[in-house]
Amino acid sequence: MSDATATLAVTAAPTPSSKDDGARRRQVLILVAVCAVIALLLFAVTDVYLQNVLILTLMYAALSQSWNILGGYCGQISLGHALYFGVGAYTTSYLFAGYGILPWFGLVLGGVLSALLALVLGYFCFRLKGHYFAIATLVIAEIGLLLVHNSDTLGGALGIQWPFAADGWATMQFARNKLPYIYLALALFVVTWVATYVIEGSRWGFWWRAIKDDSQAAESLGVEVFRSKMAAAGVSAFFTAVGGAFYAAFVAYIDPDSVMSFRFSLLFCLPAVLGGIGTLWGPAVGALILIPVTELTRSYLGGSGSGLDLIIYGGLIMIVALARPEGVLSLFGGAGKGSAR
Amino acid sequence: MTVESFFQVFASGLLMGLLYALIAVGLSLIFGLMDVVNFAHGEFLMAAMYATFGLWALTAIDPALLIPAATALLFGFGALVYMGVVRFAMRARTNAAMVQIFATFGLGILMQGVAQYFFTPDYRSITDSWFGNSTVDVAGVFLPVPQLFGAVISVLAFVALYLLMSRTDFGKALEATREDQGAVALVGIDRDRVFALGWGLGAALVGLAGGVLAIFYYIHPQVGGAFALIAYVVVALGGFGSVFGALAAGIIVGLVEAFAAVLMPPSMKAIAVYSLYLAVVFIRPSGLFGRL
Amino acid sequence: MTPTSSSNIVEIRGLTRRFGGLVANRDVTMDIRHGEILGLIGPNGAGKSTLFNQIAGAFPPSSGEIRFEGREISRLPGTQRCLLGIARTFQVPRSFDSMTVVENVMVGSFVRHSAARAARAAAWQTLDYVGMADRGESPAGELTPPEKRRLEMARALATQPRILLLDEVLTGLTPSEAQQGVELVRRVRDSGVTVVMVEHVMEIVMPLVDRAVVLHLGQVLAEGPPKDVVRQDSVITAYLGERHRAA
Numbered sequence: 028m029s030d031a032t033a034t035l036a037v038t039a040a041p042t043p044s045s046k047d048d049g050a051r052r053r054q055v056l057i058l059v060a061v062c063a064v065i066a067l068l069l070f071a072v073t074d075v076y077l078q079n080v081l082i083l084t085l086m087y088a089a090l091s092q093s094w095n096i097l098g099g100y101c102g103q104i105s106l107g108h109a110l111y112f113g114v115g116a117y118t119t120s121y122l123f124a125g126y127g128i129l130p131w132f133g134l135v136l137g138g139v140l141s142a143l144l145a146l147v148l149g150y151f152c153f154r155l156k157g158h159y160f161a162i163a164t165l166v167i168a169e170i171g172l173l174l175v176h177n178s179d180t181l182g183g184a185l186g187i188q189w190p191f192a193a194d195g196w197a198t199m200q201f202a203r204n205k206l207p208y209i210y211l212a213l214a215l216f217v218v219t220w221v222a223t224y225v226i227e228g229s230r231w232g233f234w235w236r237a238i239k240d241d242s243q244a245a246e247s248l249g250v251e252v253f254r255s256k257m258a259a260a261g262v263s264a265f266f267t268a269v270g271g272a273f274y275a276a277f278v279a280y281i282d283p284d285s286v287m288s289f290r291f292s293l294l295f296c297l298p299a300v301l302g303g304i305g306t307l308w309g310p311a312v313g314a315l316i317l318i319p320v321t322e323l324t325r326s327y328l329g330g331s332g333s334g335l336d337l338i339i340y341g342g343l344i345m346i347v348a349l350a351r352p353e354g355v356l357s358l359f360g361g362a363g364k365g366s367a368r
Numbered sequence: 369m370t371v372e373s374f375f376q377v378f379a380s381g382l383l384m385g386l387l388y389a390l391i392a393v394g395l396s397l398i399f400g401l402m403d404v405v406n407f408a409h410g411e412f413l414m415a416a417m418y419a420t421f422g423l424w425a426l427t428a429i430d431p432a433l434l435i436p437a438a439t440a441l442l443f444g445f446g447a448l449v450y451m452g453v454v455r456f457a458m459r460a461r462t463n464a465a466m467v468q469i470f471a472t473f474g475l476g477i478l479m480q481g482v483a484q485y486f487f488t489p490d491y492r493s494i495t496d497s498w499f500g501n502s503t504v505d506v507a508g509v510f511l512p513v514p515q516l517f518g519a520v521i522s523v524l525a526f527v528a529l530y531l532l533m534s535r536t537d538f539g540k541a542l543e544a545t546r547e548d549q550g551a552v553a554l555v556g557i558d559r560d561r562v563f564a565l566g567w568g569l570g571a572a573l574v575g576l577a578g579g580v581l582a583i584f585y586y587i588h589p590q591v592g593g594a595f596a597l598i599a600y601v602v603v604a605l606g607g608f609g610s611v612f613g614a615l616a617a618g619i620i621v622g623l624v625e626a627f628a629a630v631l632m633p634p635s636m637k638a639i640a641v642y643s644l645y646l647a648v649v650f651i652r653p654s655g656l657f658g659r660l
Numbered sequence: 661m662t663p664t665s666s667s668n669i670v671e672i673r674g675l676t677r678r679f680g681g682l683v684a685n686r687d688v689t690m691d692i693r694h695g696e697i698l699g700l701i702g703p704n705g706a707g708k709s710t711l712f713n714q715i716a717g718a719f720p721p722s723s724g725e726i727r728f729e730g731r732e733i734s735r736l737p738g739t740q741r742c743l744l745g746i747a748r749t750f751q752v753p754r755s756f757d758s759m760t761v762v763e764n765v766m767v768g769s770f771v772r773h774s775a776a777r778a779a780r781a782a783a784w785q786t787l788d789y790v791g792m793a794d795r796g797e798s799p800a801g802e803l804t805p806p807e808k809r810r811l812e813m814a815r816a817l818a819t820q821p822r823i824l825l826l827d828e829v830l831t832g833l834t835p836s837e838a839q840q841g842v843e844l845v846r847r848v849r850d851s852g853v854t855v856v857m858v859e860h861v862m863e864i865v866m867p868l869v870d871r872a873v874v875l876h877l878g879q880v881l882a883e884g885p886p887k888d889v890v891r892q893d894s895v896i897t898a899y900l901g902e903r904h905r906a907a
Contacts, residue, residue: 104469151650157465158405162600163649166642169597173639230770230779237756237767244754247716248819249742249771289593293477300470304463305758334484334589341478348470349456352463462757462801 051228054307058220061311065213069206076326078205082277084318085212086270091298091310092219093266098296099305100223100232101259102239103153104161107168108295111141111264113175113287115271120187120281121180123198130199134272141268142261149260153253165289172287186282189275199276208277215273216311219266223307226262235259236305267295297340301347303354312356317343375509377626383515385622386615390522390577391595392602393529393614394570400609401542401566404454404468408476409599410592411483412571416442416578417587418483424494424582431497432517435579439572446571447564449475454567455560476592483589492587499583514584521580525573526615533611542566594638601645607658617656620644668727669694669823669854670715675724675734677710684710686878688724692823697845697855699869699886701862703899706875708858709751709827715856716748716825717741729822742771745822749829753808757801762787764800764811768818783818790814790844806837813844823854830861838864866890874898 065081072078090112098104118140119133152163175181192198201207226232234255237245242252275281298317303309317340324336347354395409406412419438424431457471499514533539544555545562585591602621606613621641628640648655670692677685685707692698700708714721717738726734728744736744747768756764765783766776773779787793790810795803803811809829816824830841842864849855859865866872866886873883876898882889889895 098466102463102465104465106469151646155649155653158407158469159604159649159653161469162405162604163646166597166601166645170639170642173636177633177636228776230774230776233759233763233767233770233776233779236758236763240756240758241754244750244756245767246737246739247742247748247750248768248815249739250767251739300466304466334481334489337477337481337484339481341474341476341481344470344474345453345478346474348467348474349453352460352467 051224054224057308058217058224062213062217065209069209075205078209080319080322082205082208082212083322084314085209085216086274086277087294087298087318088311088314089212089216089219090267090270090295091302091314092216092223093263093270094295095299095304095306095310096223096226096266097259097263099299099309100226100239101235101256102305103256103259104157104296105164105263106161106289106292106296107164107166107171108263108267109287109289109291110168110171111145111267112271112274112291112295113171113283114141114144114264115268116275116281116286117175117181117187117271118268119272120189120275124187124190129197130272130276131197134269137268137272138265141264145260145264146257149257153256153260165292168287168289168292172283175283175287182282184282186280186285189279199273200279211273211276215270218269220307220311222262222266227307231255231258239305293340297344299354301343301355303356304352306354306356309354309356313354316355372508373630377630378623379506379509379511380515381623381626382619383511383519383622384626385619386519386522387515387577387580387618388595388598388602388622389615389618390518390525390580391574392599392606392618393526393611394573395599396603396606396609396611396614397573398567398570399603401545402458402563404458405472405600406570407469407473407596408449408479409574410594410596411476411479412442412446412574412592413578413581413595414483414587414589414592415445415479416575417582417585417591418487418492419575420579420582421492421494421587424497431494431579431583432499435521435576438579438582439575442575442578443568443572447568449571450564450567451560455563480589480592487589489589493585494582497583501584512584514580517583518577518580521576525576526611529573529611538565542569597638598641601641604645604655605648607655610655610657613655613657667694668692669729671725671727672711672715673725673727675711675714675721675726677707677714677719678722684878685714685721688875688878688880690873690880690883692854692856693871695849695852695854696870697849697857697868699865699872700856700858700875701860701865701872702875702881705877706898707878708875710878711875712748712825712827712856712858716746742819742821745820746825747816747819747821747823748825749809749812749816749827751827753805753812755800755803755808755811757799759800760796761792761798761800761803761811762796765814765818768815771819786814786818789847790817791840806833809833809841810844813848817848817853821853823856824848826855826857828858828860830857830859830864842868 068081072081094105094108115134115137118137119130122128122133122136123130148167152160155163176184181187189200192200194201194203196207199211234245234250237248237250238252238255246252271286274286278285298313299310300313301317302311302313320339321336324339351357391413395406398404398406416438419441420431420434423429423434423437453471453475457468460467499517502513503510504513504516533543541557541562545557545559598621602614602617605620606615606617621644624644625637625641628637632640668691672688672690675685675688676683688711700712702708713719714734715726717733717736717740720735724734725732728741728746733741733744756767762780762783765786766779769779769782769786773782784793784796787796790813792807792810792814795807800808800811813826813829826845830838833841838861845855845857845868857865857869869886871884872886872889874881874889874895881898882892882895
């Protein structure tokens with residue numbers, strides 16, 4: 028393009044790219060190790076309750092990872108991701124219960140629909156900044172919830188019950204044995220992790236982080252800010268919906284409040300915030316802390332009426348936001364980072 | 369819709385709207401002052417409602433008389449929240465958006481948990497008060513007395529606020545700090561003090577609204593949520609930082625909600641309000657009277 | 661390799677920019693020649709930043725044209741100007757603090773390389789070129805202000821620009837830091853990149869630039885070699901006006 032190229036490549040520069048490659052490779056090894064540990068756990072843990080906790084932990088880790096793509100890497104804090112979760116859950120449920128279409132198709136379709144929805148909403152929302160954007164996402168999710176509540180096709184307040192079907196991978200129904208659900212949840216987590224990993228090392232990842240830090244400076248360096256945000260939103264929404272589809276298959280009954288309420292939007296962003304927003308392992312670490320704690324407080328402190336789980340959530344978020352916005356992961360120094368923090 | 373029912377709907381919308389305006393103006397004030405959105409605003413309202421309820425349960429004094437106490441408590445609480453939480457949140461340099469949102473967000477959730485812990489999730493209400501469930505007939509239109517009382521309080525509060533902002537030194541300090549945070553330090557105005565008092569004032573206003581609401585509304589730990597959303601809508605519509613905007617927008621929202629409830633299934637009325645928010649914010653981010 | 665062509669890389673005709681009632685640039689007409697170092701100077705409020713920002717694409721002019729290598733670009737957004745080869749720095753360095761130095765530069769090099777490996781290699785080369793390779797792995801937020809300035813330049817250079825717009829890149833530096841900066845600017849020009857500098861620090865800038873354009877009250881007051889421009893009465897009055905009159 029310009030004569031400058033030849034002369035800018037003046038001296039032989041020390042290229043520690045091998046060092047960066049090494050760091051990246053290490054992350055993959057850690058993932059393999061984590062999967063191995065979980066595989067071992069599968070044999071050790073036979074208690075149904077604990078298996079449930081494991082499934083939920085993996086699921087929320089995956090969902091938070093998806094949220095993190097938009098919120099952590101790109102810096103657009105969405106408080107309404109339950110909307111996409113609901114689209115995934117409802118698409119899958121509606122197609123299976125109404126037309127016998129296997130959940131695997133519903134999963135993909137739900138993801139695609141979610142991504143499209145995110146693009147449309149992003150078109151309007153991304154001109155808003157910071158808290159305006161966050162509030163808009165909240166409001167939009169509420170509208171979605173209300174619309175579903177009032178929709179007879181989608182079962183209204185009664186929701187959709189999955190018809191009893193034979194156990195099997197085709198229908199994603201396993202009434203007797205929870206093990207396959209653990210595999211599915213683990214697969215979900217691995218897929219979202221890999222997606223984040225790939226993105227982090229790619230041009231998109233760098234553009235998103237640049238936008239998060241200083242979108243005007245990013246523009247001066249050729250970054251198409253609007254288009255980048257849209258891409259982040261689409262990817263994030265896709266995976267969130269896939270998570271919703273899994274959840275629907277897992278619980279086999281959904282209604283608006285059980286998949287689209289604000290509670291879920293919260294549960295998707297908290298692990299990332301807690302563990303390390305914008306990092307590769309942050310959401311997983313956060314989920315590992317948050318979900319078992321939630322389940323424990325629920326069972327040992329007698330039901331959700333005590334409010335203690337809320338006190339713990341709220342307290343944790345405040346402490347992290349004020350004292351350590353980089354998240355719990357940053358306490359371990361450089362551990363758990365790919366090529367970026 | 370008949371003429372009578374039109375006026376009925378209009379009247380209830382107006383009364384509720386004035387109350388919404390009062391709930392929202394504190395949020396707008398704080399934002400206008402320091403560019404921070406309080407994501408625990410709904411919980412502040414909830415706290416005021418519980419404070420009124422608690423005092424009534426303890427002392428059996430009529431809630432209308434307890435309103436000043438609730439307001440004062442919230443004033444102190446607001447100042448404390450600034451000093452203990454917001455002040456630190458504002459210092460964040462990395463992840464600034466995330467810190468400012470989640471610091472108050474977390475506080476709101478914490479407050480819900482605390483309320484739930486002390487009061488249980490059960491719905492509470494003040495069952496015995498002067499204004500209680502009475503209505504008054506004004507030219508064929510039935511006005512619930514508590515809402516009417518609330519509307520009057522709201523109007524008085526706005527007048528007082530206007531006088532405070534334009535005639536007192538404190539009001540001028542608030543205005544000055546809003547215009548140029550850096551310069552005021554040079555003039556000897558302690559920024560932290562002004563902000564703390566600003567938060568106190570904002571919280572007191574929502575405290576006033578909470579005290580009024582406690583008279584006729586069900587109180588439970590999550591009651592703040594729906595009102596908070598309405599407050600954000602009102603503030604965005606009126607313009608972040610504009611007191612008059614909050615008043616005008618509150619009334620508009622109240623009216624829209626009232627008429628929507630008649631024209632569509634009641635559970636959908638919220639959609640009308642939310643859609644209004646989105647329409648305003650997409651077309652005119654600074655709102656009707658705001659300056660962004 | 662210094663191009664000796666006297667053709668213009670940028671041509672500005674009748675550029676005017678209003679902000680409400682204020683006319684920040686009034687009918688500015690000037691050329692920027694291939695391969696020169698042009699100094700944009702003038703007293704405070706002269707409209708230098710406004711002109712600079714319009715060339716960079718931060719906002720469009722109210723009227724007038726800007727031609728880049730013959731092509732009209734006055735309405736083109738800044739992102740696309742970067743792709744064409746117009747790069748800029750910011751007066752207050754705006755580094756991406758959540759990333760390391762080399763990652764910051766990579767954001768620039770990604771303009772010309774879509775694969776991360778190539779972008780990273782190019783970024784390291786650029787860092788080496790500006791003499792910051794030793795700071796490559798440091799978090800950008802930990803740099804000293806002069807280092808941040810240099811990072812700004814490295815990042816802009818990574819986009820392989822044909823023209824580099826520098827906004828007060830030498831202000832507030834110690835004499836030795838400023839000297840290093842001057843050398844870097846010379847090297848950049850010698851590699852074939854046209855440089856436009858908005859500056860205040862006369863003693864350093866005047867020996868560096870080939871030509872200077874003086875702005876005053878939004879208009880072009882004088883232009884030409886620095887030696888000549890500095891001696892013109894109108895320029896002296898513009899800078900020292902009040903004192904002259906008072907005396």
